Amino acid sequence: MRRHSLASGLGTDQRRMLLNAMSYGLLILAIVIVSLPILWMLTVSVRPNLEVMRIPPSWIPAHFTLASYGKILTNPRYIVVFLNTIFISLFVTFLSLFLGALAAYALARFNFMGQRVVLMFLIITQMFPLILLCIPYFRVFVMLGLYDTRTSLIIVYLTFTLPFCILMLRSYFMNISPAMEEAAMVDGCTRMGAIFRILVPVSYPAFIGAGLYAFLLAWNEFLFAMVLVEAWENRVLTMAIYSLMAEFVTDWSGMMAFSMLASLPLVVAFILLQKFMVQGMTAGALTS
Protein backbone atom coordinates (compact mmCIF):
# COMPACT_ATOMS: atom_id res chain seq x y z
CA MET A 1 0.00 0.00 0.00
CA ARG A 2 1.03 3.62 -0.67
CA ARG A 3 4.19 2.46 -2.38
CA HIS A 4 4.73 5.90 -3.88
CA SER A 5 4.19 7.99 -0.77
CA LEU A 6 7.01 10.37 0.09
CA ALA A 7 6.83 9.93 3.85
CA SER A 8 5.80 6.31 4.07
CA GLY A 9 6.58 6.17 7.78
CA LEU A 10 3.71 8.52 8.54
CA GLY A 11 -0.02 7.84 8.39
CA THR A 12 -2.25 9.69 5.94
CA ASP A 13 -3.55 12.07 8.61
CA GLN A 14 -0.10 12.93 9.89
CA ARG A 15 1.14 13.48 6.39
CA ARG A 16 -1.75 15.79 5.67
CA MET A 17 -1.14 17.76 8.85
CA LEU A 18 2.52 18.17 7.97
CA LEU A 19 1.59 19.33 4.47
CA ASN A 20 -0.93 21.82 5.85
CA ALA A 21 1.58 23.24 8.31
CA MET A 22 4.00 23.65 5.40
CA SER A 23 1.33 25.42 3.33
CA TYR A 24 0.69 27.94 6.10
CA GLY A 25 4.41 28.56 6.50
CA LEU A 26 5.07 29.00 2.78
CA LEU A 27 2.03 31.24 2.30
CA ILE A 28 3.07 33.51 5.17
CA LEU A 29 6.57 33.70 3.69
CA ALA A 30 5.09 34.56 0.28
CA ILE A 31 2.89 37.28 1.78
CA VAL A 32 5.90 38.83 3.53
CA ILE A 33 8.03 38.85 0.37
CA VAL A 34 5.24 40.12 -1.89
CA SER A 35 4.34 42.88 0.59
CA LEU A 36 7.91 44.21 1.00
CA PRO A 37 7.66 46.86 -1.76
CA ILE A 38 4.29 48.01 -0.43
CA LEU A 39 5.64 48.22 3.13
CA TRP A 40 8.62 50.15 1.79
CA MET A 41 6.30 52.65 0.10
CA LEU A 42 4.44 53.02 3.42
CA THR A 43 7.49 53.40 5.62
CA VAL A 44 9.19 55.91 3.31
CA SER A 45 5.99 57.98 3.12
CA VAL A 46 5.94 58.52 6.91
CA ARG A 47 9.55 59.60 7.41
CA PRO A 48 11.22 62.93 6.71
CA ASN A 49 12.87 63.00 3.33
CA LEU A 50 16.33 63.53 4.83
CA GLU A 51 16.14 60.01 6.19
CA VAL A 52 15.39 58.34 2.84
CA MET A 53 18.93 58.31 1.51
CA ARG A 54 20.57 57.29 4.79
CA ILE A 55 22.82 54.24 4.44
CA PRO A 56 22.13 51.57 5.58
CA PRO A 57 18.40 51.97 4.95
CA SER A 58 16.17 51.15 7.90
CA TRP A 59 12.67 49.66 7.82
CA ILE A 60 11.53 51.64 10.85
CA PRO A 61 11.55 55.42 10.45
CA ALA A 62 13.69 57.19 13.10
CA HIS A 63 11.21 60.07 13.07
CA PHE A 64 7.57 59.34 12.33
CA THR A 65 5.81 62.16 10.48
CA LEU A 66 2.71 62.59 8.33
CA ALA A 67 4.05 65.85 6.87
CA SER A 68 4.21 64.43 3.32
CA TYR A 69 0.54 63.51 3.40
CA GLY A 70 -0.35 66.94 4.78
CA LYS A 71 1.63 68.63 2.03
CA ILE A 72 -0.29 66.73 -0.67
CA LEU A 73 -3.77 66.94 0.82
CA THR A 74 -3.56 70.71 1.34
CA ASN A 75 -2.23 71.52 -2.12
CA PRO A 76 -5.03 72.36 -4.61
CA ARG A 77 -2.75 71.35 -7.49
CA TYR A 78 -2.79 67.75 -6.27
CA ILE A 79 -6.46 67.75 -5.31
CA VAL A 80 -7.37 68.68 -8.90
CA VAL A 81 -5.50 65.63 -10.17
CA PHE A 82 -7.36 63.35 -7.77
CA LEU A 83 -10.72 64.82 -8.78
CA ASN A 84 -9.89 64.45 -12.50
CA THR A 85 -8.99 60.80 -12.05
CA ILE A 86 -12.11 60.03 -10.03
CA PHE A 87 -14.35 61.84 -12.52
CA ILE A 88 -12.81 60.27 -15.63
CA SER A 89 -12.71 56.73 -14.20
CA LEU A 90 -16.30 56.86 -12.96
CA PHE A 91 -17.59 58.35 -16.21
CA VAL A 92 -15.80 55.73 -18.31
CA THR A 93 -17.04 52.93 -16.06
CA PHE A 94 -20.69 53.96 -16.22
CA LEU A 95 -20.57 54.60 -19.95
CA SER A 96 -18.95 51.20 -20.58
CA LEU A 97 -21.49 49.42 -18.41
CA PHE A 98 -24.47 51.17 -20.03
CA LEU A 99 -23.36 50.69 -23.65
CA GLY A 100 -21.92 47.29 -22.77
CA ALA A 101 -25.22 46.09 -21.31
CA LEU A 102 -27.09 46.97 -24.51
CA ALA A 103 -24.53 45.30 -26.77
CA ALA A 104 -24.25 42.28 -24.49
CA TYR A 105 -28.04 41.91 -24.54
CA ALA A 106 -28.04 41.78 -28.33
CA LEU A 107 -25.22 39.23 -28.40
CA ALA A 108 -26.78 37.03 -25.72
CA ARG A 109 -30.43 37.10 -26.73
CA PHE A 110 -30.56 37.23 -30.54
CA ASN A 111 -29.31 34.85 -33.14
CA PHE A 112 -28.20 36.97 -36.01
CA MET A 113 -26.03 36.98 -39.09
CA GLY A 114 -22.58 38.37 -38.33
CA GLN A 115 -22.71 37.50 -34.63
CA ARG A 116 -19.44 35.56 -34.80
CA VAL A 117 -17.75 38.42 -36.64
CA VAL A 118 -18.79 40.87 -33.91
CA LEU A 119 -17.51 38.55 -31.19
CA MET A 120 -14.23 38.01 -33.02
CA PHE A 121 -13.84 41.76 -33.43
CA LEU A 122 -14.46 42.32 -29.71
CA ILE A 123 -11.82 39.76 -28.74
CA ILE A 124 -9.29 41.18 -31.24
CA THR A 125 -9.73 44.72 -29.88
CA GLN A 126 -8.19 43.56 -26.61
CA MET A 127 -4.98 42.70 -28.46
CA PHE A 128 -4.28 46.09 -30.04
CA PRO A 129 -0.95 47.68 -29.16
CA LEU A 130 -2.01 50.92 -27.50
CA ILE A 131 1.11 52.70 -28.77
CA LEU A 132 -0.17 52.14 -32.32
CA LEU A 133 -3.45 53.86 -31.46
CA CYS A 134 -1.64 56.81 -29.88
CA ILE A 135 -0.32 58.07 -33.19
CA PRO A 136 -3.68 58.60 -34.95
CA TYR A 137 -5.43 59.65 -31.71
CA PHE A 138 -2.91 62.40 -31.17
CA ARG A 139 -3.24 63.70 -34.73
CA VAL A 140 -7.04 63.48 -34.85
CA PHE A 141 -7.56 65.09 -31.44
CA VAL A 142 -5.27 67.96 -32.37
CA MET A 143 -7.37 68.42 -35.54
CA LEU A 144 -10.69 68.23 -33.66
CA GLY A 145 -9.53 70.59 -30.93
CA LEU A 146 -9.91 67.83 -28.33
CA TYR A 147 -6.20 67.63 -27.59
CA ASP A 148 -5.47 68.39 -23.92
CA THR A 149 -9.04 67.85 -22.67
CA ARG A 150 -10.44 65.38 -20.17
CA THR A 151 -13.07 64.44 -22.76
CA SER A 152 -10.37 62.95 -24.99
CA LEU A 153 -9.33 60.57 -22.21
CA ILE A 154 -12.92 59.48 -21.55
CA ILE A 155 -13.33 58.68 -25.26
CA VAL A 156 -10.11 56.72 -25.72
CA TYR A 157 -10.42 54.73 -22.49
CA LEU A 158 -13.51 53.14 -24.05
CA THR A 159 -11.16 51.27 -26.45
CA PHE A 160 -10.21 48.88 -23.68
CA THR A 161 -13.07 49.11 -21.15
CA LEU A 162 -16.00 48.72 -23.54
CA PRO A 163 -15.06 45.42 -25.29
CA PHE A 164 -14.23 43.88 -21.94
CA CYS A 165 -17.56 44.93 -20.40
CA ILE A 166 -19.54 43.66 -23.40
CA LEU A 167 -17.86 40.24 -23.34
CA MET A 168 -18.19 39.80 -19.62
CA LEU A 169 -21.83 40.91 -19.40
CA ARG A 170 -22.71 38.74 -22.39
CA SER A 171 -21.34 35.61 -20.76
CA TYR A 172 -23.34 36.40 -17.62
CA PHE A 173 -26.57 37.15 -19.52
CA MET A 174 -26.29 33.87 -21.40
CA ASN A 175 -26.60 31.98 -18.12
CA ILE A 176 -29.85 33.77 -17.22
CA SER A 177 -33.09 32.39 -18.60
CA PRO A 178 -34.94 34.87 -20.84
CA ALA A 179 -38.26 33.68 -19.39
CA MET A 180 -38.63 36.55 -16.91
CA GLU A 181 -37.96 39.25 -19.50
CA GLU A 182 -40.41 37.60 -21.91
CA ALA A 183 -43.09 37.43 -19.22
CA ALA A 184 -42.58 41.13 -18.45
CA MET A 185 -42.90 42.00 -22.13
CA VAL A 186 -46.11 39.99 -22.41
CA ASP A 187 -47.39 42.06 -19.49
CA GLY A 188 -46.77 45.21 -21.53
CA CYS A 189 -43.29 46.13 -20.46
CA THR A 190 -41.10 47.57 -23.25
CA ARG A 191 -37.94 45.73 -24.24
CA MET A 192 -35.83 48.47 -22.69
CA GLY A 193 -37.93 48.24 -19.54
CA ALA A 194 -37.43 44.48 -19.41
CA ILE A 195 -33.65 44.90 -19.73
CA PHE A 196 -33.23 47.61 -17.12
CA ARG A 197 -35.89 46.48 -14.62
CA ILE A 198 -35.31 42.72 -14.79
CA LEU A 199 -32.11 41.60 -16.50
CA VAL A 200 -29.80 44.28 -15.08
CA PRO A 201 -30.84 43.88 -11.42
CA VAL A 202 -30.40 40.09 -11.42
CA SER A 203 -27.00 40.45 -13.09
CA TYR A 204 -25.60 42.81 -10.45
CA PRO A 205 -22.54 40.60 -9.67
CA ALA A 206 -21.41 40.87 -13.29
CA PHE A 207 -21.94 44.64 -13.27
CA ILE A 208 -19.90 45.04 -10.09
CA GLY A 209 -17.15 42.76 -11.40
CA ALA A 210 -16.92 44.34 -14.86
CA GLY A 211 -17.33 47.82 -13.41
CA LEU A 212 -14.50 47.37 -10.92
CA TYR A 213 -12.18 46.05 -13.60
CA ALA A 214 -13.04 48.88 -16.00
CA PHE A 215 -12.50 51.37 -13.18
CA LEU A 216 -9.12 49.82 -12.36
CA LEU A 217 -7.97 49.98 -15.99
CA ALA A 218 -9.05 53.60 -16.38
CA TRP A 219 -7.57 54.68 -13.03
CA ASN A 220 -4.18 53.09 -13.79
CA GLU A 221 -3.84 54.04 -17.48
CA PHE A 222 -0.72 56.05 -18.28
CA LEU A 223 0.24 56.12 -21.98
CA PHE A 224 -2.85 57.89 -23.37
CA ALA A 225 -2.86 60.23 -20.38
CA MET A 226 0.69 61.27 -21.21
CA VAL A 227 0.24 61.65 -24.96
CA LEU A 228 -3.16 63.35 -25.06
CA VAL A 229 -3.06 65.71 -22.07
CA GLU A 230 -0.67 68.58 -21.50
CA ALA A 231 -1.96 71.14 -18.97
CA TRP A 232 -1.67 70.33 -15.27
CA GLU A 233 -5.36 71.02 -14.58
CA ASN A 234 -6.33 68.22 -17.00
CA ARG A 235 -3.87 65.65 -15.72
CA VAL A 236 -4.66 62.35 -14.02
CA LEU A 237 -2.81 60.62 -11.18
CA THR A 238 -0.49 58.37 -13.16
CA MET A 239 0.74 61.25 -15.28
CA ALA A 240 1.10 63.52 -12.24
CA ILE A 241 3.18 60.90 -10.43
CA TYR A 242 5.43 60.56 -13.44
CA SER A 243 5.96 64.29 -13.81
CA LEU A 244 6.57 64.65 -10.08
CA MET A 245 9.48 62.27 -10.37
CA ALA A 246 11.31 64.85 -12.44
CA GLU A 247 10.08 67.83 -10.43
CA PHE A 248 10.58 66.33 -6.97
CA VAL A 249 13.79 64.67 -7.90
CA THR A 250 14.80 64.12 -4.29
CA ASP A 251 11.49 64.21 -2.41
CA TRP A 252 10.95 60.46 -2.24
CA SER A 253 8.85 60.73 0.87
CA GLY A 254 6.38 62.99 -0.94
CA MET A 255 6.36 60.68 -3.98
CA MET A 256 5.58 57.63 -1.86
CA ALA A 257 2.83 59.46 0.07
CA PHE A 258 1.33 60.45 -3.27
CA SER A 259 1.58 56.86 -4.51
CA MET A 260 -0.08 55.58 -1.33
CA LEU A 261 -2.98 57.99 -1.73
CA ALA A 262 -3.31 57.09 -5.42
CA SER A 263 -3.45 53.35 -4.68
CA LEU A 264 -5.54 53.35 -1.52
CA PRO A 265 -9.02 53.76 -3.08
CA LEU A 266 -8.51 50.78 -5.38
CA VAL A 267 -7.05 48.56 -2.70
CA VAL A 268 -9.92 49.30 -0.30
CA ALA A 269 -12.57 48.80 -2.99
CA PHE A 270 -11.08 45.52 -4.11
CA ILE A 271 -10.65 44.13 -0.62
CA LEU A 272 -14.31 44.86 0.14
CA LEU A 273 -15.49 43.41 -3.17
CA GLN A 274 -12.91 40.66 -3.61
CA LYS A 275 -15.54 38.05 -4.49
CA PHE A 276 -16.92 40.02 -7.45
CA MET A 277 -13.49 40.95 -8.68
CA VAL A 278 -12.34 37.34 -8.81
CA GLN A 279 -15.48 36.44 -10.77
CA GLY A 280 -14.81 39.37 -13.06
CA MET A 281 -11.19 38.50 -13.72
CA THR A 282 -12.03 34.89 -14.42
CA ALA A 283 -14.96 35.59 -16.69
CA GLY A 284 -13.17 38.45 -18.44
CA ALA A 285 -10.19 36.42 -19.51
CA LEU A 286 -12.03 33.27 -20.44
CA THR A 287 -14.85 35.12 -22.21
CA SER A 288 -16.77 31.92 -22.82
Place this chain on the structure above:
Amino acid sequence: MISFRQRYRQELLALSFLWPSLVILVALLVYPLAEVIRLSFYDSNLMTETWAGLANYRRLSGDPLFWQAFWQTVLFTFFSVAFHLVIGLALALLLNMRINSLFQSLARGMLIVPWLLAPTVAGMIWVLMLAPFGVINGMLNGLGLIDAGTTISWLGDPSTALGSVTAMNVWRAFPFFMVMLLAGLQAVPRELYEAAEIDGASLARQFWHITLPQLRGVITTIVLLDSIWTFRAFDPVFVMTGGGPAHASEVLPTVIYFDGFQKLDFGYASAQAVVMFVVLFVVSAFYMRRSMSTAG
Protein backbone atom coordinates in the same frame (compact mmCIF):
# COMPACT_ATOMS: atom_id res chain seq x y z
CA MET B 1 -43.83 37.29 -49.67
CA ILE B 2 -41.76 38.00 -46.61
CA SER B 3 -40.82 41.63 -46.22
CA PHE B 4 -37.26 42.80 -45.54
CA ARG B 5 -38.25 43.71 -42.00
CA GLN B 6 -39.57 40.23 -41.26
CA ARG B 7 -36.75 38.43 -43.04
CA TYR B 8 -34.05 40.29 -41.08
CA ARG B 9 -36.00 40.80 -37.85
CA GLN B 10 -33.26 39.32 -35.59
CA GLU B 11 -30.53 41.30 -37.35
CA LEU B 12 -32.42 44.59 -37.09
CA LEU B 13 -33.27 44.03 -33.43
CA ALA B 14 -29.70 43.11 -32.58
CA LEU B 15 -28.35 46.07 -34.50
CA SER B 16 -30.64 48.47 -32.67
CA PHE B 17 -28.81 47.53 -29.44
CA LEU B 18 -25.35 47.04 -30.86
CA TRP B 19 -24.88 50.14 -32.96
CA PRO B 20 -23.64 52.60 -30.32
CA SER B 21 -20.86 50.26 -29.21
CA LEU B 22 -19.99 49.24 -32.75
CA VAL B 23 -19.80 52.83 -34.02
CA ILE B 24 -17.53 53.80 -31.10
CA LEU B 25 -15.23 50.81 -31.45
CA VAL B 26 -14.90 51.05 -35.22
CA ALA B 27 -14.09 54.76 -34.91
CA LEU B 28 -11.60 54.10 -32.11
CA LEU B 29 -9.91 50.99 -33.49
CA VAL B 30 -10.54 50.26 -37.16
CA TYR B 31 -10.09 53.78 -38.44
CA PRO B 32 -6.84 54.38 -36.49
CA LEU B 33 -5.41 51.08 -37.71
CA ALA B 34 -6.11 52.04 -41.32
CA GLU B 35 -4.62 55.46 -40.67
CA VAL B 36 -1.40 54.02 -39.19
CA ILE B 37 -1.00 51.64 -42.14
CA ARG B 38 -1.45 54.59 -44.52
CA LEU B 39 1.00 56.77 -42.57
CA SER B 40 3.64 54.04 -42.62
CA PHE B 41 4.02 54.70 -46.38
CA TYR B 42 4.57 58.41 -45.85
CA ASP B 43 7.29 60.64 -44.59
CA SER B 44 5.33 62.62 -42.05
CA ASN B 45 5.61 65.02 -39.19
CA LEU B 46 2.67 66.98 -37.77
CA MET B 47 2.53 69.47 -40.64
CA THR B 48 3.63 67.72 -43.83
CA GLU B 49 3.13 64.39 -45.54
CA THR B 50 5.09 63.16 -48.51
CA TRP B 51 4.76 59.76 -50.16
CA ALA B 52 7.70 57.55 -49.24
CA GLY B 53 6.69 54.15 -50.56
CA LEU B 54 8.44 51.37 -48.71
CA ALA B 55 11.24 53.61 -47.45
CA ASN B 56 10.12 53.38 -43.81
CA TYR B 57 10.05 49.58 -43.96
CA ARG B 58 13.45 49.43 -45.66
CA ARG B 59 14.87 51.70 -42.99
CA LEU B 60 13.35 49.54 -40.27
CA SER B 61 14.79 46.29 -41.61
CA GLY B 62 18.29 47.72 -41.35
CA ASP B 63 17.82 49.62 -38.11
CA PRO B 64 19.86 47.93 -35.35
CA LEU B 65 17.91 49.79 -32.62
CA PHE B 66 14.60 48.39 -33.88
CA TRP B 67 15.89 44.83 -33.82
CA GLN B 68 17.58 45.29 -30.46
CA ALA B 69 14.28 46.56 -29.05
CA PHE B 70 12.45 43.70 -30.76
CA TRP B 71 14.59 41.01 -29.12
CA GLN B 72 14.55 42.78 -25.79
CA THR B 73 10.75 42.86 -25.97
CA VAL B 74 10.77 39.11 -26.64
CA LEU B 75 13.09 38.49 -23.65
CA PHE B 76 11.06 40.77 -21.38
CA THR B 77 7.87 39.00 -22.42
CA PHE B 78 9.27 35.47 -22.16
CA PHE B 79 10.75 35.86 -18.68
CA SER B 80 7.78 37.84 -17.35
CA VAL B 81 5.30 35.22 -18.51
CA ALA B 82 7.43 32.26 -17.39
CA PHE B 83 7.82 33.63 -13.86
CA HIS B 84 4.17 34.68 -13.71
CA LEU B 85 3.21 31.11 -14.49
CA VAL B 86 5.61 29.40 -12.05
CA ILE B 87 4.92 31.74 -9.14
CA GLY B 88 1.20 31.98 -9.86
CA LEU B 89 0.84 28.19 -10.04
CA ALA B 90 2.85 27.58 -6.87
CA LEU B 91 0.77 30.06 -4.88
CA ALA B 92 -2.50 28.82 -6.35
CA LEU B 93 -1.60 25.27 -5.30
CA LEU B 94 -0.78 26.46 -1.78
CA LEU B 95 -4.01 28.44 -1.52
CA ASN B 96 -5.94 25.39 -2.69
CA MET B 97 -4.65 23.17 0.14
CA ARG B 98 -7.11 22.35 2.89
CA ILE B 99 -6.40 25.48 4.89
CA ASN B 100 -8.66 27.65 6.98
CA SER B 101 -11.03 29.46 4.60
CA LEU B 102 -10.69 32.80 6.38
CA PHE B 103 -6.89 32.58 6.15
CA GLN B 104 -7.27 31.58 2.51
CA SER B 105 -9.28 34.65 1.51
CA LEU B 106 -7.06 36.91 3.63
CA ALA B 107 -3.91 35.51 1.98
CA ARG B 108 -5.43 35.80 -1.48
CA GLY B 109 -6.45 39.40 -0.78
CA MET B 110 -2.98 40.37 0.40
CA LEU B 111 -1.24 38.63 -2.49
CA ILE B 112 -3.44 40.42 -5.06
CA VAL B 113 -2.42 43.93 -3.99
CA PRO B 114 0.54 44.38 -6.41
CA TRP B 115 -1.79 43.76 -9.32
CA LEU B 116 -4.04 46.64 -8.24
CA LEU B 117 -1.26 49.21 -8.36
CA ALA B 118 -0.77 51.29 -11.47
CA PRO B 119 2.38 50.19 -13.32
CA THR B 120 3.50 53.78 -12.89
CA VAL B 121 3.23 53.54 -9.09
CA ALA B 122 4.75 50.06 -8.95
CA GLY B 123 7.61 51.20 -11.17
CA MET B 124 8.24 54.22 -8.97
CA ILE B 125 8.46 52.09 -5.81
CA TRP B 126 10.99 49.82 -7.48
CA VAL B 127 13.04 52.75 -8.77
CA LEU B 128 13.38 53.85 -5.16
CA MET B 129 14.13 50.37 -3.88
CA LEU B 130 16.70 49.66 -6.62
CA ALA B 131 18.53 52.96 -6.23
CA PRO B 132 22.20 52.76 -5.15
CA PHE B 133 21.15 53.98 -1.68
CA GLY B 134 18.02 51.80 -1.83
CA VAL B 135 16.72 49.04 0.35
CA ILE B 136 17.59 46.22 -2.06
CA ASN B 137 21.29 47.03 -1.93
CA GLY B 138 20.82 47.49 1.83
CA MET B 139 19.32 44.02 2.24
CA LEU B 140 21.94 42.37 0.03
CA ASN B 141 24.63 44.08 2.10
CA GLY B 142 22.97 42.97 5.30
CA LEU B 143 22.78 39.37 4.13
CA GLY B 144 26.41 39.49 2.99
CA LEU B 145 25.46 38.72 -0.62
CA ILE B 146 27.40 41.72 -1.88
CA ASP B 147 30.44 43.25 -0.18
CA ALA B 148 29.62 45.74 2.52
CA GLY B 149 29.85 49.28 1.25
CA THR B 150 29.50 48.43 -2.45
CA THR B 151 26.30 49.39 -4.19
CA ILE B 152 24.85 48.20 -7.45
CA SER B 153 23.12 50.71 -9.69
CA TRP B 154 20.54 48.21 -10.89
CA LEU B 155 18.78 50.53 -13.33
CA GLY B 156 21.91 52.42 -14.34
CA ASP B 157 23.91 49.39 -15.43
CA PRO B 158 23.17 48.06 -18.95
CA SER B 159 23.62 44.46 -17.81
CA THR B 160 20.97 44.64 -15.05
CA ALA B 161 18.47 47.24 -16.32
CA LEU B 162 16.15 44.98 -18.34
CA GLY B 163 16.31 42.24 -15.70
CA SER B 164 15.32 44.72 -13.00
CA VAL B 165 12.34 45.96 -14.99
CA THR B 166 11.34 42.33 -15.60
CA ALA B 167 11.55 41.62 -11.86
CA MET B 168 9.20 44.51 -11.14
CA ASN B 169 6.81 43.28 -13.81
CA VAL B 170 6.87 39.74 -12.40
CA TRP B 171 6.01 41.10 -8.97
CA ARG B 172 3.22 43.33 -10.25
CA ALA B 173 1.37 40.89 -12.48
CA PHE B 174 1.76 37.37 -11.02
CA PRO B 175 -1.52 37.72 -9.01
CA PHE B 176 -3.53 37.51 -12.25
CA PHE B 177 -2.13 34.01 -12.82
CA MET B 178 -2.62 33.09 -9.19
CA VAL B 179 -6.30 34.07 -9.20
CA MET B 180 -7.06 32.43 -12.54
CA LEU B 181 -5.26 29.19 -11.65
CA LEU B 182 -6.89 29.04 -8.23
CA ALA B 183 -10.29 29.30 -9.92
CA GLY B 184 -9.16 26.53 -12.28
CA LEU B 185 -8.02 24.33 -9.39
CA GLN B 186 -11.28 24.80 -7.55
CA ALA B 187 -13.13 23.53 -10.61
CA VAL B 188 -11.23 20.20 -10.63
CA PRO B 189 -13.61 17.53 -9.28
CA ARG B 190 -12.49 16.30 -5.83
CA GLU B 191 -13.40 12.72 -6.79
CA LEU B 192 -10.45 12.55 -9.18
CA TYR B 193 -8.04 13.05 -6.29
CA GLU B 194 -9.94 10.70 -3.99
CA ALA B 195 -9.77 7.95 -6.59
CA ALA B 196 -6.06 8.56 -7.10
CA GLU B 197 -5.45 8.43 -3.36
CA ILE B 198 -7.21 5.08 -3.09
CA ASP B 199 -4.93 3.83 -5.88
CA GLY B 200 -1.95 5.02 -3.81
CA ALA B 201 -0.76 7.69 -6.26
CA SER B 202 1.77 10.08 -4.71
CA LEU B 203 1.15 13.82 -4.63
CA ALA B 204 3.71 14.36 -7.39
CA ARG B 205 1.92 11.84 -9.60
CA GLN B 206 -1.44 13.40 -8.78
CA PHE B 207 -0.04 16.77 -9.83
CA TRP B 208 1.29 15.50 -13.17
CA HIS B 209 -1.59 13.24 -14.08
CA ILE B 210 -4.62 15.08 -12.69
CA THR B 211 -3.89 18.71 -11.83
CA LEU B 212 -1.84 19.75 -14.86
CA PRO B 213 -4.05 18.12 -17.53
CA GLN B 214 -7.14 19.66 -15.89
CA LEU B 215 -5.52 23.10 -15.89
CA ARG B 216 -4.20 22.91 -19.45
CA GLY B 217 -7.01 24.99 -20.93
CA VAL B 218 -6.69 27.79 -18.37
CA ILE B 219 -2.89 27.82 -18.62
CA THR B 220 -2.91 28.09 -22.41
CA THR B 221 -5.42 30.94 -22.30
CA ILE B 222 -3.65 33.03 -19.67
CA VAL B 223 -0.19 32.44 -21.14
CA LEU B 224 -1.40 33.71 -24.52
CA LEU B 225 -3.20 36.69 -22.96
CA ASP B 226 -0.26 37.62 -20.76
CA SER B 227 2.18 37.30 -23.68
CA ILE B 228 0.09 39.77 -25.66
CA TRP B 229 -0.27 42.19 -22.72
CA THR B 230 3.44 42.06 -21.83
CA PHE B 231 4.60 42.38 -25.43
CA ARG B 232 2.68 45.65 -25.78
CA ALA B 233 3.48 46.97 -22.27
CA PHE B 234 4.86 50.49 -22.27
CA ASP B 235 4.63 51.81 -18.70
CA PRO B 236 7.12 49.60 -16.78
CA VAL B 237 10.09 50.29 -19.05
CA PHE B 238 9.22 53.92 -19.71
CA VAL B 239 8.78 54.80 -16.04
CA MET B 240 11.75 52.85 -14.67
CA THR B 241 14.51 53.37 -17.25
CA GLY B 242 13.06 55.25 -20.23
CA GLY B 243 14.65 52.46 -22.30
CA GLY B 244 18.17 53.20 -21.09
CA PRO B 245 20.96 53.11 -20.25
CA ALA B 246 22.22 53.21 -23.85
CA HIS B 247 19.00 51.47 -25.02
CA ALA B 248 19.82 48.40 -22.90
CA SER B 249 16.18 48.08 -21.77
CA GLU B 250 14.49 49.53 -24.86
CA VAL B 251 11.32 47.72 -25.96
CA LEU B 252 9.17 48.23 -29.06
CA PRO B 253 6.55 50.50 -27.46
CA THR B 254 9.21 52.84 -26.05
CA VAL B 255 11.09 53.00 -29.38
CA ILE B 256 7.86 53.81 -31.20
CA TYR B 257 6.99 56.43 -28.59
CA PHE B 258 10.34 58.21 -28.92
CA ASP B 259 10.27 58.17 -32.73
CA GLY B 260 6.68 59.37 -32.85
CA PHE B 261 6.33 61.79 -30.00
CA GLN B 262 9.85 63.08 -29.38
CA LYS B 263 11.24 63.13 -32.93
CA LEU B 264 7.77 63.64 -34.49
CA ASP B 265 8.75 61.08 -37.14
CA PHE B 266 5.22 59.69 -37.43
CA GLY B 267 5.84 57.77 -40.66
CA TYR B 268 8.68 55.71 -39.23
CA ALA B 269 6.89 55.24 -35.89
CA SER B 270 3.85 53.99 -37.80
CA ALA B 271 5.88 51.47 -39.79
CA GLN B 272 7.32 50.06 -36.57
CA ALA B 273 3.86 49.98 -34.99
CA VAL B 274 2.52 48.05 -38.00
CA VAL B 275 5.25 45.41 -37.64
CA MET B 276 4.47 45.15 -33.95
CA PHE B 277 0.77 44.79 -34.72
CA VAL B 278 1.46 41.95 -37.15
CA VAL B 279 3.45 40.05 -34.50
CA LEU B 280 0.69 40.55 -31.93
CA PHE B 281 -1.91 39.54 -34.49
CA VAL B 282 -0.22 36.19 -35.07
CA VAL B 283 -0.18 35.43 -31.33
CA SER B 284 -3.77 36.66 -31.07
CA ALA B 285 -4.82 34.28 -33.83
CA PHE B 286 -4.01 31.37 -31.53
CA TYR B 287 -5.95 33.00 -28.72
CA MET B 288 -8.88 33.67 -31.05
CA ARG B 289 -9.04 30.05 -32.13
CA ARG B 290 -9.30 29.02 -28.47
CA SER B 291 -11.85 31.64 -27.49
CA MET B 292 -14.06 31.15 -30.50
CA SER B 293 -14.20 27.40 -30.12
CA THR B 294 -15.47 27.84 -26.57
CA ALA B 295 -17.51 31.05 -27.01
CA GLY B 296 -19.28 29.73 -30.10
